Amino acid sequence: MTATATAADSTGSTWGARRPLLLLAGLVALATVMVASVGVGAHFIGPATALHALSGSGDPNDVALVRDIRLPRGALAIGVGAALAVSGVLVQVLSRNPLGEPGVLGVTSGAGFAISVGSGLGLTVNALGELLAAVVGAVAAAALVAAVGRRSPLRMLLAGMALSSVLTGLTLGMRLISPTVFDKYRFWSIGSLAGREQAPNTMPLLVIAVAVAAALLLSRQLAAVALGEAVAHTLGVNVTRVRLVTLVLITALAGAATAIAGPILFVGLIVPHLVRRAADGSVPWLIGFAAVLGPVLLLAADTAARVLLTTGEVPVAIVTAFLGGPALIWAVRRYGVAQP
Amino acid sequence: MTSRLTARDLALRYGDRVVSTRLSVDVPDGALTAVVGPNACGKSTMLRALVRLLRPVEGTVTFDGTDIGTIAAKRFARSVAFLPQEPSAPDDIRVRQLVARGRFPHQSLFSGWSEADQEAVTGAMAAAGITDLAERLVQELSGGQRQRVWVAMALAQRTPYLLLDEPTSFLDITHQYQLLALLSRLRDEGRTVIAVLHDVNQACRFADHVIAMRNGAVVAEGAPADIVDAALIKEVFDLPCLVVPDPVTGTPMVVPTVDRGSIA
Numbered sequence: 001m002t003a004t005a006t007a008a009d010s011t012g013s014t015w016g017a018r019r020p021l022l023l024l025a026g027l028v029a030l031a032t033v034m035v036a037s038v039g040v041g042a043h044f045i046g047p048a049t050a051l052h053a054l055s056g057s058g059d060p061n062d063v064a065l066v067r068d069i070r071l072p073r074g075a076l077a078i079g080v081g082a083a084l085a086v087s088g089v090l091v092q093v094l095s096r097n098p099l100g101e102p103g104v105l106g107v108t109s110g111a112g113f114a115i116s117v118g119s120g121l122g123l124t125v126n127a128l129g130e131l132l133a134a135v136v137g138a139v140a141a142a143a144l145v146a147a148v149g150r151r152s153p154l155r156m157l158l159a160g161m162a163l164s165s166v167l168t169g170l171t172l173g174m175r176l177i178s179p180t181v182f183d184k185y186r187f188w189s190i191g192s193l194a195g196r197e198q199a200p201n202t203m204p205l206l207v208i209a210v211a212v213a214a215a216l217l218l219s220r221q222l223a224a225v226a227l228g229e230a231v232a233h234t235l236g237v238n239v240t241r242v243r244l245v246t247l248v249l250i251t252a253l254a255g256a257a258t259a260i261a262g263p264i265l266f267v268g269l270i271v272p273h274l275v276r277r278a279a280d281g282s283v284p285w286l287i288g289f290a291a292v293l294g295p296v297l298l299l300a301a302d303t304a305a306r307v308l309l310t311t312g313e314v315p316v317a318i319v320t321a322f323l324g325g326p327a328l329i330w331a332v333r334r335y336g337v338a339q340p
Numbered sequence: 341m342t343s344r345l346t347a348r349d350l351a352l353r354y355g356d357r358v359v360s361t362r363l364s365v366d367v368p369d370g371a372l373t374a375v376v377g378p379n380a381c382g383k384s385t386m387l388r389a390l391v392r393l394l395r396p397v398e399g400t401v402t403f404d405g406t407d408i409g410t411i412a413a414k415r416f417a418r419s420v421a422f423l424p425q426e427p428s429a430p431d432d433i434r435v436r437q438l439v440a441r442g443r444f445p446h447q448s449l450f451s452g453w454s455e456a457d458q459e460a461v462t463g464a465m466a467a468a469g470i471t472d473l474a475e476r477l478v479q480e481l482s483g484g485q486r487q488r489v490w491v492a493m494a495l496a497q498r499t500p501y502l503l504l505d506e507p508t509s510f511l512d513i514t515h516q517y518q519l520l521a522l523l524s525r526l527r528d529e530g531r532t533v534i535a536v537l538h539d540v541n542q543a544c545r546f547a548d549h550v551i552a553m554r555n556g557a558v559v560a561e562g563a564p565a566d567i568v569d570a571a572l573i574k575e576v577f578d579l580p581c582l583v584v585p586d587p588v589t590g591t592p593m594v595v596p597t598v599d600r601g602s603i604a
Contacts, residue, residue, distance in 0.1 A: 096430050217449060224444045227493075230424035234391050235497070236417030236445040281437025 019285050022278045026292035030078075033296055037077065037303040038070045045070075072197035075205065077302045077316075078295040080193070080257045081267060083208040085294025086215050087253035088268030089286050093226050094246050095153040101269035102254035105160040105247075109167040110141025111258040115188055116171045120181045128200055130188070131259045135204075138255030141167065146247050153243075191264035191317030193302050204256035211252045215287050218245060223283035264317045266324025267298055273327070297323075342369050344404050345390060345420070345501060345532070351398035352385050352556070359385045360556035363399070367501075372527040373534045374543035377553035378577055383536045384425065384505050386553070390534070391422040391503055417445035420501040421494040425509065429478040435489050436474040439464055442496030464495035468522060484515030491522065502526065504535040508542070520546045540577075544568055544591040552576045568592040 038050045045053065045062055052058040053066040084102065091100040102108070114137025115130055123129055145163055149156025175182040221242045224232040232239050257264070275289035301319040308314050343366035350363040359382045367373060367390070375383045388394040390401055392408055401408045408416060421442075429438055442464065443457045465471045468488045473481065478489055487507060494502055504523075508516040516539075523533050524546055537543045543550055544564035551561045552568075554576045560567045573581050573594055586593040 093430075098431055220444060220447060220449075223441055226430045227438075227441060228424070228427055230388075230393055230422070231427050231493075233393055234417060234420070234422040234424075235442070236412075236414035238413060276432060281433055281440070 019278065019280065019282075023285075023288060023292065026289065026296065030292055030296050030299070033299045033303065034074050034078075037074045037299050038066055040303050041065075041070065041306045069197060072201075073193055073302070074299060076193050076197055076201060076260055077299040079201075079205045079208045080261045080264065081295035081298030082212055082291045083253040083257035083294075084264060084267040084298070085271035085290035086212050086287055087250045087257070088270075088294075089272045089283075089290045090215060090222070090246050090250045090253075091268070092272050093222050093283055093286070094243065094250075095157055096226060097153075097157060098273070099269065100157065101265070102250055102257075103164065103263070103265065103268070104157055105250060105254070106141035106145045106163040106167065107138045107251055107254040108258050108263045109164040109171070110137040110139075111135075111255065112185070112189060112263065113137055113167040113171050114140070116174045116181050116185050119185070120174055120178050122180075131199060131201075131204065134259035135255055138258055139251055142247065142251035142255070146244075150243075188262045190315040191258075191262035191320075192305075192313075192315035193261050194305075194313050194315070196260055199260070201260055204260050207252050207256045211249045211256070212287075212291050214245075215249050215253075216284060218242065218249070219284040219287050222246060226283070262317065264298070264320055266320050266327065267294060270324055270327040271297060273330075343367055344369055345401070347386070347390060347396075347399065347401045349399035350386075350389055350396040350401070352382070352389055352394060352396055354385075354394075358556070363389075363557060365390075365551060365558055365561070367532060367534055368549050369532050370527070370530060371532060371548040372523055372546060373532075373549040373551060374547035375534065375536045375551045375553060376538075376540050376543050376576070377559075381553045382556035383553055385556070387422070387503055387505050387534070387536060391420055392416065393422070393424075414445045417497065417499075419499055420503065421497040421499040423490055423494050423502075423504045423507060425505045427490050429486075429489075431479060433478050434474070435470060435476050435478055435481075435492075436461065436465065438478050438489055439470075439492045439496050442493040445497060460496045460498050464492040467495055467525070468492035469518075484511050484518070487511060487515070487519060488522070491519070495526070500530075501532045502534070504533070506536045506538065508537060508539070516542065540568065540573070540594050541586065541592075544593065545586060545589050564591055568594070 035047050035050070039045045039047060043065060045066065049058060049062060050066055053062040054071070056063060087102040091102055091104065092098060111134035114133040118129060118133035123133070141163060145156060145160045148159040171185065175185050221237050224235045224237045225239055225242050229239050254268070271290050271294045272286065275286060275293050279286035279289055298316065298320070301323065302316045305314045305316045305319045308319070345367040347363060347365045350360055352360040352363065363386060365386065375386070377383050385394060389396055395409065403411065403416070403419065439461050440457070443460060446457065465474060468491050470485065470488050470492055473485060473489070478486060481489065491507065508519055511519065520542055523535060527533050527548070547564060549561065550564050550567060552559045552572060559576050560572055568583060569592070570581055570583050573579055573583065579596055580598060581594050581596045583592050583594055585591070
């Protein structure tokens with residue numbers, strides 16, 4: 001009995017002690033992919049050259065490439081990756097649905113719909129307009145879904161799916177009627193970071209940073225809410241408030257990511273599963289790991305997207321979809337096995 | 341009999357459905373109290389009012405003389421723990437992780453996992469007899485094991501008060517008695533325990549104090565030997581019966597006098 005107790009404690013604490021190391025490993029991986037992403041592309045730049053270019057010396061073309069394109073694009077990948085992964089964790093913990101992802105709340109289709117309407121009316125003439133349209137669409141869709149489904153997470157997911165279908169249908173209709181909309185949407189609808197570094201992205205990146213920090217602060221209360229409303233309430237958690245704040249964070253994160261890069265599926269779905277074992281039942285660590293692994297994945301996918309085809313760049317969303325399909329099957333299988 | 345947790349003249353309802361109109365109850369300190377009564381008589385509703393899950397329309401529940409509606413949520417959660425009927429755990433959570441979440445009311449925004457937290461979790465698992473299950477996934481466990489895990493989570497909260505809504509439902513008979521024995525031990529250690537129980541005989545055998553309810557009102561309350569007789573069972577459950585001494589403990593035992601075909 002005592003021996004078992006000690007064994008159980010020690011496995012527990014081993015996992016606990018391992019978490020900072022795993023986080024450090026994740027950060028090292030992130031740094032490595034970042035260096036690679038600065039170097040890799042149509043024009044290769046070695047790490048040493050890149051470092052020089054960063055400090056402003058060396059070939060002016062390299063300097064411009066590193067400072068104005070590759071580095072900002074890397075920053076975008078980090079921000080978008082973290083936003084998608086953390087919002088995925090929030091959706092899955094809140095809805096207690098392992099297959100939840102930010103898109104199910106209608107955020108992505110809301111942004112797409114708003115951009116289509118905007119371009120159909122000739123409002124989204126530049127990157128800023130597009131960004132604003134995406135934000136407005138994302139927020140409006142999430143607000144509607146939250147209002148319909150405020151009583152229960154399940155109702156919210158169903159409302160989100162229903163709204164997504166309707167909005168996607170309407171968007172499709174507009175694209176078929178109007179060539180301008182079709183043109184605009186064609187580029188937007190496949191999530192990519194190519195050229196997005198030229199858009200005014202400071203605001204969405206700032207939103208992402210604040211929302212990730214807020215998610216970390218909220219994480220313990222969210223862990224309590226995941227035990228069900230009655231239990232959470234008697235643990236001293238204001239369930240209604242935590243749910244509402246979580247929804248706002250999901251919308252902000254997914255909305256900002258979608259505004260920057262367009263719809264990128266699967267990152268929000270898969271990353272929470274990849275880090276679940278490392279987090280070992282701690283929602284704060286789950287969020288922390290997701291905030292590191294999400295960027296690693298998206299940065300790696302974005303770097304690969306530049307060189308996968310000799311004919312030119314592949315949008316990053318296509319790379320994540322290729323990775324995400326098999327990963328989704330893996331996740332489903334894992335949950336199928338775990339059933340009693 | 342002293343009582344820190346008391347309810348006065350509660351009117352309780354869910355939306356338009358009135359459950360209780362003038363419900364008063366005192367929870368005796370340091371005792372194991374059983375709440376009994378027919379289905380839908382307002383037992384669970386009363387418990388939910390006592391733990392702030394349901395706000396009374398009229399009347400107040402007080403803890404140490406303070407209206408519980410005015411006590412900060414986390415502070416109240418350090419005094420009173422509650423286990424609802426059939427709580428459900430998230431997928432993929434291990435026993436020790438679920439028990440650890442019971443420490444929430446003792447943690448602040450930035451506090452780490454403390455020695456006290458670890459000690460409370462280890463102690464709660466030992467008390468509930470689930471130390472061996474610490475690394476198992478909650479969803480793999482049997483109903484009886486899972487119920488003990490949830491009790492351990494409530495114990496990790498380290499509260500002087502523990503309220504449980506039908507903790508023995510869905511357990512086989514062995515596990516029912518194991519759980520009741522655990523509740524008695526907790527009482528012996530000085531906790532106040534209140535449980536909604538379906539089985540009057542179990543209530544009489546294990547509880548110090550019985551609250552019998554019908555139609556949202558308390559019909560009788562007191563020590564089992566003082567209040568449980570054939571007249572009370574007839575009044576509360578509308579069941580003709582004999583009440584005889586339990587051959588094992590001598591406490592009142594209800595033996596229904598209905599046989600096959602005689603119940604209307």
